[in-house]
Amino acid sequence: MFDATQMFIVVAVLLTLVLFGTHIAVALGITSALGIYLMLGDVEVVLSFISNTAYEGIRDYIFAVIPLFILMGEFLARSGAARDLFNLVNRLTTWLPGRLGVATVLANAVFAFVSGVSIAAAATFSRIAYPEMKRFGYQRQFSLSCIAGSACLGMLIPPSVLMIVWGVLTEQSIGSLFMAGVVPGIVVVLAYSAYIVGTAILRPDIVGERKVALAPGAIPSADHMKHDDLGGTLFGTLLVVFLVCGVLGGIWFGFFTPTEGAGVGAVAALVIALIRGLRMKEVFEVVLSAGRSSAPLLLLLVMAQLYSRVLSMTGITGAVQSALLDTGLPAVAILGIMILIWFVLGCIIDSISIILLTVPVFAPVAAGLGYDPLAFAIIGILAIETGLLTPPFGILVFTVKAALPQENVSVGEIFRGSTPFWACLIGVIIAIIIFPQIATWLPNLGRV
Known part of the structure; x- marks a missing residue:
């Protein structure tokens, strides 16, 4: 048994490796090996333990869900699909004030059902939504923050890669x-949309309503925008909705x-892509791309299981759980500490x-505090x-900036514009803490 x-x-070595930029899989592997060695003092046992964990992890049927969902997306x-969703x-x-911002949020929400990755959504809609917002006179900061904020939906709305990883680690x-x-994803969409519409009503200049030159008495409408054929757009969107x-x-x-x-989703997505004109060369590229994305994740999961x-x-x-529970703090305060660490x-x-x-540390603590595992997840x-979305290294903000190099926008500008979206996410977190049924209602309904 370990002493203090x-x-x-073990903890110091892990934190040091992470802070010095060591790849997280390598850091977890080294730390795990060190922990086993300190406990048992036998290198052969360490190697056997690592190999058995890797074998059991890779052969686990559930691991295939990650590359298959990535392939579908x-x-x-x-x-x-993303352009069709936005256009439709x-x-x-x-008729809606700030409709391009709302369209970005709603299209991100639907796209999240097939992508599962926030960074992909941020890069995709930076190139799809921003040019239209710019053409209609939307304020740059507002436009880019709409894209960065709504990209968060990619990890919340299923099939989320984060949910898959969380489920594998906690055996949920x-x-x-x-x-x-x-x-919760729908609640976030409604909160984002309410903010955008409210801003458009209170400050119409931000959404370009005083900047677009139109005929006297006319209002900006989709007819002034370049769209693909409506029938093709509707057909493509319906295929995605039916698949989801x-x-x-x-x-x-x-x-x-x-x-x-x-x-099933990966095969159906392939059929849809072929119907929409994807060539065999591109199919091969998609498979390679999915493999490049999945392989590091599988390695991470094996190391995480070992850890x-x-x-x-x-x-x-157990020591961390006891330390937190023995502080005498109320459950909500301990939950607040964990949330602050995540921030x-x-x-x-x-x-x-x-x-x-x-x-692996927080989930048992939350269970000990009596929090529902689904709501806590x-x-x-x-x-x-x-x-x-939080400075100084909010990766979604940097993704949006990198996707639009011609704009020469500063990350500080996007961070400032993203503050209301950040506040919306905080509000939803508080709502789920107070009313965990927001997260548990639908899963429990499926068990009835």
């Missing part, structure tokens, strides 16, 4: 986690497991690394995503 000094050494992204939503909301049902993210409903509905009603649903086992074996998880880490490292580092994912 050995626990300190890549096929649909290459087929022009924009046409349907011509990935299907239930997917369902738990739907209603089929995959998530099949998982929810128990027709297939999340892994099987991901396989999680070592934490349990060495008693570090800080979100400013420094990527979302998946944050989950790998903290969830959604709170954690929201808190981590909030960090992606």
Whole structure:
């Protein structure tokens, strides 16, 4: 059994490696090996433990869900699904103040159902939505913050990569986690849309209503914008909607497991992409891209499982749990400490690394405090995503900047514009803490 000094050494080594920029998988592997060695003192046992964990992890059926969902998202992204979604939503909301901002949020929400990655959404809609906003006179800061803020939906709305990683680490049902993210995702969409519409009403100059030169008495409408054929746009969007409903509905009603649903979704997405004109050369490129994205994630998950086992074996998880529970602080204060840690880490490292580092420790603490595991998972994912909009290293802000090099915009400008979206996410986190049913209602409904 570990003593306090050995626990300190393991934690200190992990934090030092991470802070000095060591790849998170390498840091977790080194720390785990060190922990086993300090506990057992035998290199052969360390090597055997690592190899057995890697073998058991890679052969786990649930691991296939990550590359399959990534493949589904890549096929649909290459087929022009994101542009179709934006164009269609924009046409349907011509009556709404700030409609291009709302269209960006709604299109991001639907696109999140097939992409599962916030950074991909930020890069995609920077190139799709921003040129239209610019052409219609939207304030640059407002436009870019709409894109950065709404990209957070990619990790909250299923099939989220963060939810898959969280489910693997905590051995929770990935299907239930997917369902738990739907209603909070809708709440975030409504909060974002309310802010955009309110801003457009109170300050119409921000959304270009005083800048666009139109005929006397005319109002900006989708007819003034360059769109693809309406029939093709509607057809492409309906295919995506049917695919999303089929995959998530099949998982929810128990027709297939999340892994099987991901396989069905990947094949259906391939068919849609081929119908929309994707060539075989591009199919090969998509498969390679999905492989490049998935391989590091699988390595991370293997190392995370090893790290999680070592934490349990060495008693570090129990020690942290006891330390927090013995402080005498109320449960909500301890939850607040965990959320604050997620905020800080979100400013420094990527979302998946944050989950790998903290969830093996935080999840047992939350269970000991009596928090529902599904509600806690959604709170954690929201808190981590909030960090992606927080200076100085909010990665979504840097992604938007990198996607539009011709604009020569500063990250400070985007950070300032993203503050209201950051506040909306904080508001939803507080709402779920007070009313955990926001996250648990839909999964529990599926069990009835």
